[in-house]
Amino acid sequence: MAGSGTTLDDYTDRYAQRVRGMTASEIRALFAVANRPEVVSLAGGAPYVSALPLDAVGEMLNRIAVDHGASTLQYGVGQGTVELREHICEVMAGSGIDGDMGASPEDVVVTVGGQQAIDLVARLFLDPGDVVLAEGPTYVGALGAFQAAQARVVHVPMDDDGLIPEALETAIADVAAAGHRAKFLYTIPTYQNPAGVTLTEERRQRVLDICEAAGLLVVEDDPYGQLGFAGEPPAPLRARRRDGVFYLSTFSKTFAPGFRVGWVLAPHAVREKLVIASEAQILCPSAYAQAAVTAYLSTMPWREQLKSYQEIYRERRDAMLTALADLMPDGTRWTRPDGGLFVWATLPDGLNAKEMVPRALRERVAYVPGTGFYADGDGTANLRLNFSFSAPDRIREGIRRLAGVVEQELATRSVFGEVPTIPGRSEAPGSLLDVAEIGAPAVEGESAS
């Protein structure tokens, strides 16, 4: 039921300073309409959890409650259970972050998803006005966490090989020349969200060296590293350097986001502070969810499941790339991810992906406009396209509809010059209301990530 009362905010002059810049992300505003069944949504970031053996997962969950309810339905400890932290170390060892690299259960802090991991690091290191360097574009939830910490994000451009080291050097120098000091580099080096690109082997060491020389911490966010379809990705940054690198990950994409279990591997000296900050936020991560992930990792064929996710996503990625190549008008460009969940597309010159959203929704296709992934309004020509959630034929249909919209925009532009914008309608959240009359609400929800 819709809430009652006025939408006018009487509390404006009482909010804390940090609330000032808080606005709904473009992705959140999109979901009201993108979730309707007749809309092909390429907008979400949801893994395809229907691929899990749901009956077996259900039995597993039942046993956790029946056999171990006295502990799993209780409060737990702030750092997370030892059993899960040990399993997390086994998972990380698989990508080279092992005991030799100083990874130990002692230094792992279990979090409520990868999102809390980012928020914790932001709370620990960012004062208002501090600078964070991050790839441009970057994960929208990280932008939210940095904004809540009243930090300023300076983007570092990428190309098909990931973050550009020379651009990182320039950004560090520019920030210093402006009298600021960047606190850390937030990076998603492998199968990046939203760009889908991967930092190459050669560049990884350079990026670490540049950060070390500049005294910059590295916050490596790696939710997708195990979701590759073209062989092994380069080893994580944390597998190459232990000092000054925070490693963040989550079971949201490799198992299921519903459990909300992620983690931080922190330098030893910082771990205690992370636990204290986490306790102040959440007391402790859910004991039941941790037991579920622990049981999943110890009693179920999770590596096989990972393979099945990889195969499904490869097929869907291929469907998207083929459809883009077959159907998109000339002048459209896109990345070719070797893993993860997203393709990042660039529209032909002069087109604006944000202004195109209402038109796309009328044609019953949804995507996330690129501006949501920048702190500075960049990304107007870009769209993020998700390929994990929809079946290959739906993906093709979605791209067919999208291509039609782009063609219409190009045709309009060839007649009128610049595509006309209606004053006051260029802000995506407001303009989405104009298309809210499409169909009935969908039953299935979608993640806003």
Ligand SMILES: Cc1ncc(COP(=O)(O)O)c(C=O)c1O
């Ligand atoms: C790069 C990145 N980091 C963190 C997260 C958050 O993960 P979680 O759902 O575990 O909070 C996401 C989710 O999409 C993500 O893409």
